[in-house]
Amino acid sequence: MSTPTTTPDATERPDSRRGFLRLAGVGAAGSAALFLTACGDDDDSSSGAAAGTTASTTEKSSGGSAEGDLKILNYALTLEFLEADFYKKAIDADLFKGAELDLVKKFGESEQAHVDVLTDTIKKLGGTPVTAPETTFPLEDRKSVLELAATVENLGAAAYLGKAGEIMNPDILAAALSIHSVEARHAGALNHLLGKKPTPDGAFAKPADEATVLEAVKPFIVS
Template sequence: MQKHKVNVPSVEEFSQPTSRKGFFKALAVAGMGAAVGSTVLAGRATAQDDGGGDLEIANFALTLEYLEAEFYQLALDAGVLSEPALSQVAAVGDHENQHVEALIGLITEAGGTPVEKPEFTFPADAFTSEASILALASTFEPVGVGAYLGAGVLIQDPAVLAAAGSIVAVEGQHVVAFNNLLGVVPPANDPFPAALTQDEVLAAIAPFLGMDAMMDTGGQAL
């Protein structure tokens, strides 16, 4: 399978837009990889054949949690964080690792096969400073919230829905925590966080994924 190069924007390009529309417009610099991957994966992730839809949604969520867990671990390993950001990033990273374990357990118990962790690519300046780490964290977390909100209406299994509801509540807390660290006033400033479609979520995470990894996510090997 041919690999497609994905151009990863810098942290500044990710964090500069102040609106959701502007955020996804900035992600357009990722190139055609996002559009191609979105078409392939979205079509597979929304398929409901043989009852596989909920498992595919869970695997899609697992890929997002893999991404966040690795980001926070690399942020800690960079050695550039000071308090209180250090403790917050450590706590959030622990949450994401627990989400990974919970989703793997849920998928396995339901008779599915958890998707393998992809190889992720981050902007070259992602871990060079505390400011760059917090800026990227403040873009990851709202995408996580939107992804779970968007998936909720598609989930049929009560166990999967309960897991998604529990996780999205924690992801919302993460948004507020990073807003606090960044001095956003008020930190909880969105009364109705937007639900994101799978296409929008894929556009957001495409710069961090190689094309092969995108095509393996949430596949029918369940």
């Protein structure tokens, strides 16, 4: 007899906001541990001792402090702000119709969902989300915008891969990889639409370090 399978509740999946927060350890007991590690409590000595104990426990379980993970989350948030704003402006440019417009809208919705969940996660961990940068993009014609979208998505996927080894908390790593997977699928779809290889790097994707990524997106940020 085959074992019946159950479909997980949508709110528990990593592609929903609650699912991401659950994976990031901010939906149950883990939230208190990570939150206290990040921001502490100076109201009294007993609270301080509790925070110190929690911090120690969290560092042992995650392999490091939450501070570094918060920095990585804010780095990711900066990139997601850029991607979400790019798609909004691409839609407003009125360069797409039919199925292509639907695709661009869907990708934009995904990037905005990434912005929302990263912002929520950083706040839940006691951090301060970075401010959305003012952006500018060359939006001249359909093909050039699709090529730029592919460039941005491939870069985003490479950026997440580049930071994966630095994330200390395994739950945050799992959540970040759930976003990385979507970025990679966006990139593959756009590559295919442009007649390019869906996986340009072959069987193994190449990571990009933070300095390289920030240099690449610099032309799109208004100084």
